[in-house]
Amino acid sequence: xxxxxxxxxxxxxxxxxxxxxxxxxxxxxxxxxxxxxxxxxxxxxxxxxxxxxxxxxxxxxxxxxxxxxxxxxxxxxxxxxxxxxxxxxxxxxxxxxxxxxxxxxxxxxxxx
Amino acid sequence: xxxxxxxxxxxxxxxxxxxxxxxxxxxxxxxxxxxxxxxxxxxxxxxxxxxxxxxxxxxxxxxxxxxxxxxxxxxxxxxxxxxxxxxxxxxxxxxxxxxxxxxxxxxxxxxxxxxx
Numbered sequence: 263x264x265x266x267x268x269x270x271x272x273x274x275x276x277x278x279x280x281x282x283x284x285x286x287x288x289x290x291x292x293x294x295x296x297x298x299x300x301x302x303x304x305x306x307x308x309x310x311x312x313x314x315x316x317x318x319x320x321x322x323x324x325x326x327x328x329x330x331x332x333x334x335x336x337x338x339x340x341x342x343x344x345x346x347x348x349x350x351x352x353x354x355x356x357x358x359x360x361x362x363x364x365x366x367x368x369x370x371x372x373x374x
Numbered sequence: 375x376x377x378x379x380x381x382x383x384x385x386x387x388x389x390x391x392x393x394x395x396x397x398x399x400x401x402x403x404x405x406x407x408x409x410x411x412x413x414x415x416x417x418x419x420x421x422x423x424x425x426x427x428x429x430x431x432x433x434x435x436x437x438x439x440x441x442x443x444x445x446x447x448x449x450x451x452x453x454x455x456x457x458x459x460x461x462x463x464x465x466x467x468x469x470x471x472x473x474x475x476x477x478x479x480x481x482x483x484x485x486x487x488x489x490x
Contacts, residue, residue: 264417295477305464305480318475352417362408363478365418 266366280341285353294336300349376401380481395450397465406468
């Protein structure tokens with residue numbers, strides 16, 4: 263157990279819908295990262311937050327957004343969902359930038 | 375921009391045999407290097423990391439990796455594989471990009487199958 267929690271574990275929805283994925287980092291970790299894992303793209307970095315502020319952006323679509331709240335939990339919002347958004351979404355946390363990242367169990371999103 | 379190449383998509387070894395998974399990275403400065411393992415339906419677990427110093431690093435579950443700057447490689451090794459090692463292995467490089475941001479870039483992964 264990494265100490266990073268993600269909810270829900272599975273999510274099934276329809277095209278055009280909007281969903282919210284939630285992540286609670288390890289106690290004491292200020293940085294939260296979101297990744298998307300799909301068969302064709304592999305593991306792709308989406309976005310990083312550090313202590314409530316956006317720090318880095320990767321290959322995140324404009325339909326996707328995230329935020330980190332004062333209690334340091336983070337949410338990833340996916341809207342206008344398409345079939346191609348079906349993937350595993352991982353959250354990770356770390357104490358500092360260059361330290362190792364600890365990954366949560368992931369949320370499997372299926373868009374029908 | 376940084377990149378990671380794992381040349382082997384799938385490797386099959388017999389239980390008890392030795393293992394080496396290859397990883398090559400591209401990055402202009404000294405990288406931070408990681409190996410993660412992902413079991414089916416699970417998240418990623420850190421096996422080991424290299425930041426600086428001794429180029430041979432030891433990790434959990436009997437794994438080790440060697441950083442070779444001249445070859446831009448960070449290969450993962452284990453002297454004797456156990457059936458429970460069957461999983462997918464990801465090499466990653468951590469690097470600073472524009473505007474002071476830091477991110478991990480992962481390879482495509484190597485799936486390891488173990489024959490009893």
